[in-house]
Amino acid sequence: MLLAYRIVYFIIVVLFLVNVPGTEYVGVVPPATVVLKMASAVALCANLVLVVAFSRVQPAIFWIAILVWQVLFVWYAWLSPGAPFTVVLRDRVLAGILFAVLSAWFCSLPFVRSLRPHRQLVPARVGKVEPPPAGE
Secondary structure, eight states: OHHHHHHHHHHHHHHHHHHSSOSOOTTTSOHHHHHHHHHHHHHHHHHHHHHHTGGGSOHHHHHHHHHHHHHHHHIIIIISTTOIIIIIOOOHHHHHHHHHHHHHHHHHHHHHHHHSOOOOOOOOOTTOOOOOOTTO
16 A cells, blocks of 8 residues: 555656646746746655655655645745646636645655554664673
8 A cells, every 4th residue: 555655656746847847948937937946846856765765764854855845836836937726727726626635645745654664673782792691
């Protein structure tokens, strides 16, 4: 089940990564837009790393990467030139519902990770050799 979730999450992030750069050319759009689109692509790549390195990433890094993407997702969805939720979806209610569902989906990754059973590691006794008990 967890593997299927990670595969679907990966596919959705890749679809966004393909769509975020858009077709605007650097000279046509303002420099701030180019920077924000590049930052969005970097945040999406970070989310791909989270999906692949699922159990090896610290929870704080998970949350930081997800929240950075969420902030950029708000910009991309509603405020960027050619914003998909305002240009493509004319119905504001439908756009709002889709945005809420996708936001919840993106935020679900750290929660799913926290529900995963953790293996406790037994500390190794490197360099410590206990002497045998006296009298033996």
